[in-house]
Amino acid sequence: MEKLTQRKRDLISITDYTKEEYDHIMRMAAEFEASPNQQLLQGKVVAVLFFEPSTRTRLSFETAINRLGGRIVGFSDSNSSSVTKGETLHDTIRMVSNYADLIVMRHPLEGAARYAAEVASVPVINAGDGANQHPSQTLLDMYSIVKTQGRLDNLNICMVGDLKYGRTVHSLLQALSQYQNPVFHFIAPPELRLPEEYRLYLNERDIDFAEHTEFTSVINQADIVYMTRVQKERFSTPMEYEQVKNVYILRNSMLANTKNTMRILHPLPRVNEIAPDVDANPHAYYFEQARNGVFTREAIIAYTLGLKNI
Amino acid sequence: MEQKDINTQLKVSAIQDGTVIDHIPSDHLFKVISILKLDATSNQVTFGANLDSKMMGKKAIIKIANKFFEGDDIKKIALFAPHASLNIIRNYQVTRKIRDIGLPDVVEGAIKCFNPACITNHETVRTSFTVSNKGHLALKCKYCEKITTGEQMIIIP
Numbered sequence: 001m002e003k004l005t006q007r008k009r010d011l012i013s014i015t016d017y018t019k020e021e022y023d024h025i026m027r028m029a030a031e032f033e034a035s036p037n038q039q040l041l042q043g044k045v046v047a048v049l050f051f052e053p054s055t056r057t058r059l060s061f062e063t064a065i066n067r068l069g070g071r072i073v074g075f076s077d078s079n080s081s082s083v084t085k086g087e088t089l090h091d092t093i094r095m096v097s098n099y100a101d102l103i104v105m106r107h108p109l110e111g112a113a114r115y116a117a118e119v120a121s122v123p124v125i126n127a128g129d130g131a132n133q134h135p136s137q138t139l140l141d142m143y144s145i146v147k148t149q150g151r152l153d154n155l156n157i158c159m160v161g162d163l164k165y166g167r168t169v170h171s172l173l174q175a176l177s178q179y180q181n182p183v184f185h186f187i188a189p190p191e192l193r194l195p196e197e198y199r200l201y202l203n204e205r206d207i208d209f210a211e212h213t214e215f216t217s218v219i220n221q222a223d224i225v226y227m228t229r230v231q232k233e234r235f236s237t238p239m240e241y242e243q244v245k246n247v248y249i250l251r252n253s254m255l256a257n258t259k260n261t262m263r264i265l266h267p268l269p270r271v272n273e274i275a276p277d278v279d280a281n282p283h284a285y286y287f288e289q290a291r292n293g294v295f296t297r298e299a300i301i302a303y304t305l306g307l308k309n310i
Numbered sequence: 311m312e313q314k315d316i317n318t319q320l321k322v323s324a325i326q327d328g329t330v331i332d333h334i335p336s337d338h339l340f341k342v343i344s345i346l347k348l349d350a351t352s353n354q355v356t357f358g359a360n361l362d363s364k365m366m367g368k369k370a371i372i373k374i375a376n377k378f379f380e381g382d383d384i385k386k387i388a389l390f391a392p393h394a395s396l397n398i399i400r401n402y403q404v405t406r407k408i409r410d411i412g413l414p415d416v417v418e419g420a421i422k423c424f425n426p427a428c429i430t431n432h433e434t435v436r437t438s439f440t441v442s443n444k445g446h447l448a449l450k451c452k453y454c455e456k457i458t459t460g461e462q463m464i465i466i467p
Contacts (some may be wrong), residue, residue, distance in 0.1 A: 013455065088433055111429040111453025130427050132454050197457060 009304050010117040012126045014135040014171040019178040021303075022142060022152075024310045028299035029143045029292070030114055032067075036295065040307045041070030047100035048074035049092070050127070051083060051107040054292070056268060057127050061104050061136075065296035067115050073100060090119050102305060123304045131165050137267055138171040140296040141226070144289040148263040149223055153180035161228035161273055162246050163188040167259045168267045170198055177207055184209040185218050190231065191240070191246045206276045218219060218256045225250070227266040227286075245271075252277040265289050323356055328375040330397040330404075331387065336360050339370035344465045345361040345386055345420055346379075353377045366393075373399075385414035389421070389447065389463060399427060413441050424462040427456035437466070 010016065032038070046065045048135070050058050053089070059075055073096075074080040082092065093116045096103060102121055105113060106127040113126035113133070128134040136218055146152060157176065159169050163186050175181045184202070186194050186209060193211065202209050219225050227250055235241040249272060250264065263285040266274060270286070274282055278284050302308040334342050336359045348355050354375040363369035378398060387394055388411045398406040419436045430453055434455045439449035439458065445459035 089429070090433060107429075108427075109429045109454075110425060110427045110434055110456065111423075111435075114453045115429050115433070116437050129429075130454070132456075206375060 008117070008121075009306065010124045010126075011135050011300060011304060012117055012129075013133045014115045014138045014175050016135070019064070020101050020310065022175060022178065023138070025139050025296065025299045026143055026146050026152075027302060028302065028308055029139075029295045030147075030281070032295040033292075034300075036298065037069075038066045038298075039069035040302055041065060041068040044070045044305070045099065046070045046072055046074075046102045046104060046301070047096045048072050049081075049096065049103060049105040049191075050074070050076050051078045051081070051089075051105070053077040054106055054128060055227045057134075057137075059105060060290070060293040061125075061127060061297050063294050064301060065104075067294065068298055068301060070301075071204060074104075089116060093119045102301065104301075117154045122275075123170040125300060125304055128167075131167055133171060135171060136293070136297055136300055137168050138175050139267060139300060140289065140293040141168065141172050141267070142175060144263075144265055144285060144292050145224055147292065148253075148285060149261065152176065152196040155179075156183045156185070156210060156221050157224045157226060158185045158187060158222040159194075159226045159228070160187045160215065161248070162192045162230045162244075163194040163228070164192040164270070165231060166228040168246065169194070172226065173198060174201065177202065177205055182207060185212060185222070186210070187212045187215050187218065187248065189213060191243050191244050215250075215254075217257070219254065220259070223259065224261050225262065225264045225283075226257075227264060227270070229266075229269065229271055248254055249273055249275055250278055251275045251280055255281055255283055323373070324344045324402060325354070325356075325373045325375045325399055326402055327400050328353070328373060328377050329379060330399055331372045332369070332372075332395045332397060333363065333366060333393050334370040334372065334387075334391040335366065336370045339372070341390040342370075342372065342387050342394070344467070345390065348372070348374065351377070356462065358398075382414055385395075385411055386417055386420050387411065388413045389441075389449075389460070391415065402420060413443055413447075416440055416448060420466060421458065422455065422464040422466050423451045423454060424458035424464075425454050425456040428456065430454075 004245045062072055102123050104125045104127050107129050110130035110132035113129040117124040126133055163169050230245050232241050262283055264283050268285040268290055339359050357372045359370040360368045394411055396408040397404045423430045423437055429435055431459045442448050446451040450459040
């Protein structure tokens with residue numbers, strides 16, 4: 001029999017977790033929300049290694065670690081680390097493994113976190129590897145959905161904006177596909193259409209979805225409207241970016257006929273894709289969503305270190 | 311029929327002991343040589359291209375003297391030659407024939423990831439892909455999770 005307790009429980013990709021584990025994280029996040037300060041990490045050191053800056057994600061993880069009573073070592077961008085001296089990721093991770101009980105890392109290269117998890121002797125949590133995966137974001141999105149809708153089954157979800165490069169969109173649709181009867185509406189310009197591999201993924205599972213190029217009344221049926229930012233750094237030329245950056249903007253006037261329970265999510269930061277007049281609308285949930293990130297990350301850390309098993 | 315096959319094979323000199331890889335698409339001959347690292351072997355290697363084949367029109371064939379492939383490693387030739395067959399030769403006789411070798415489940419260290427932003431293209435990391443063929447060949451990178459298609463495959467030298 002495999003010794004589960006001895007298996008390193010990394011979180012690199014949202015598909016690393018089973019549905020049972022998603023549900024467990026959701027329950028734990030609710031527990032941490034009810035009681036955020038628990039000294040579970042007392043005496044433990046967490047390495048927070050950000051090879052590219054991401055203030056929001058780093059602060060969220062560091063807040064979670066602090067609330068759990070852990071101590072933090074690390075760096076907030078690679079300019080302040082030995083990477084500038086040419087040290088390989090392999091060597092940095094080997095070294096840090098000697099010091100810390102857990103590694104939380106963000107890296108601009110795709111697959112860096114999976115590789116680090118192979119090299120590290122301690123568990124690794126991926127806080128974003130380029131355009132690939134950002135599983136803690138997906139879990140906090142799911143927790144926000146559970147909190148606002150009371151369920152993860154039978155949801156109508158509109159995803160809007162950059163569906164081609166938007167990793168949060170890809171991970172969220174994979175995770176929600178584990179639940180009963182999701183219906184997806186994808187709203188994007190042709191240049192930023194959902195990639196074929198994900199359309200195939202949904203087709204293979206017989207999951208209902210429709211693609212739209214117009215931002216129309218389709219949101220009136222939605223339980224969740226998931227907005228995304230068109231990220232400049234994902235385009236090869238500035239011209240390509242300019243052509244699509246302002247295509248879909250959600251305005252307050254568009255929300256008049258939406259369901260009362262509908263909530264608008266956004267992984268943040270936003271640029272202009274949600275007009276400021278939406279912020280005061282009760283449908284807006286993106287700031288609370290960010291707050292949920294701390295509780296979700298407390299849950300992920302506790303689970304990763306085997307402190308809160310299923 | 312059998313006689314004709316032998317005639318075709320004999321256009322490339324016979325080997326006493328070793329392996330004959332047959333039914334390789336002619337335009338993929340050098341890719342098969344490359345992925346098996348036959349360009350770096352000290353064994354005697356002979357090959358022929360654009361040989362007539364009833365099944366394929368034109369085909370290529372490779373004969374490697376005193377070499378017997380073991381395990382699943384040989385399966386990676388199916389990435390470029392999906393219908394290749396393997397003939398094990400002992401004392402000039404075919405002692406074992408494997409038709410349609412079949413795709414490997416995993417390919418390690420042989421193919422470059424097509425994604426320029428993948429860690430394997432920036433650090434010394436052995437590439438690893440899970441292979442699927444649902445109508446077209448797709449290699450999913452273990453690290454960046456992106457797909458390298460059959461047309462995008464580049465062999466690591």
